[in-house]
Amino acid sequence: MNILIVHAHPELKSFTSALKSEAVEVLRGLGHQVEISDLYASDFVATASASDFADRTNPEYLVYALEQRNAVARHTLSADIEREIERVKQCDLLILTFPLFWFSMPAILKGWIDRVFVSGVFYGGRRIYDQGGMVGKKALVCTTLGGREHMVTEGGIHGDLKGMLRPLLQGTLGYAGFEVLEPFFAYHVPYVEQSARQKMLEDWKALLLNIDSRATLAMPSLADYDETLAPRAKLVG
């Protein structure tokens, strides 16, 4: 497989970075090609803006998704975005490794999505979910957090973490057509002993060694929705 790891942690020696390095080692050991987009190391631009387009269709009024679509067709996207799009296109499996910031991605990773998941390639009109641009590829989210598991479950104080990540898991990765694997969460990281972190690294390694059997998240199927994306009436009985 071709694998792309997109990594977003500001500290090189962090546990999140250790999870990323472990993935590189294990996956290369299995014979896979592994590319890494280390967003902090490359000082990736987080903010989607007019300057992402060398040659705008409408210089008077910015509709970001429309300019994406045109810039893809005319190859006038900024070079950093072009490079990342190519990396995603080449991969069979996309892995995102990041610490949870405010129950979602650090802004630098959100910006990678805002800028790289361009209209016309990743999605467009009804080309979403099982009709999305990335159909045939898998995606895996690996997140570290300070909270304990009981705080981020259904009925816990903050509610279910997978639900909190729905904008990413379903609204972004699933939407673009990726088959989304069950995410990996490392809880309470800054507060646990080294042995507990070692155990989490081993769990992560075991997951990667058995990635083919990792469960996937259910996503909508376009066949169940009409041309306005309203649910089709179901025949009963």
Add this chain to the structure above:
Amino acid sequence: MNILIVHAHPELKSFTSALKSEAVEVLRGLGHQVEISDLYASDFVATASASDFADRTNPEYLVYALEQRNAVARHTLSADIEREIERVKQCDLLILTFPLFWFSMPAILKGWIDRVFVSGVFYGGRRIYDQGGMVGKKALVCTTLGGREHMVTEGGIHGDLKGMLRPLLQGTLGYAGFEVLEPFFAYHVPYVEQSARQKMLEDWKALLLNIDSRATLAMPSLADYDETLAPRAKLVG
């Protein structure tokens, strides 16, 4: 009231910007003080990084939240962050106006939260929700999107939009102690006629004129959780 509007849209003439301008006019007309943080106009730095701290406690290993806490105490946060913290501290009502990017905030606004909602001021330890640093202030989210309402409701193709925004509504604003008002959503904006946009502006104006009676979202109360933030057993009968 002192009101802070944090605005994140790359196009000055966008409908989202019109909603922001309408809010400024209506709220000033009511006699309120209104400050605006226009993140695109001020080229706000989105990425939380080591360079946010002039004088690190631990230059060898970055724990962002710990450095936030120390920098607040020593007044060594970068000037843009200090300014935004002061603006939030001064306000009674915080309004966020932004277009939905991938079912959440544009990265520039996520970065405003990552960098400005500092540990030790907005939250800390068990100082969250009704014990959070921003208790006594209100927050209102105003979001524009391309999708139609039926696509982002319970049972719709993408699921409930308020649920998608839970990382912001509960996990950020509620977590920090804000009383979170029912959000305002403007649907299908790029595709509707001018008259429909005018109607949405009027709905927004009516909301603002009656902001005191806007419903609020339920949030956890710390009294219901023990010292590990696990739910306390409830006495029944």
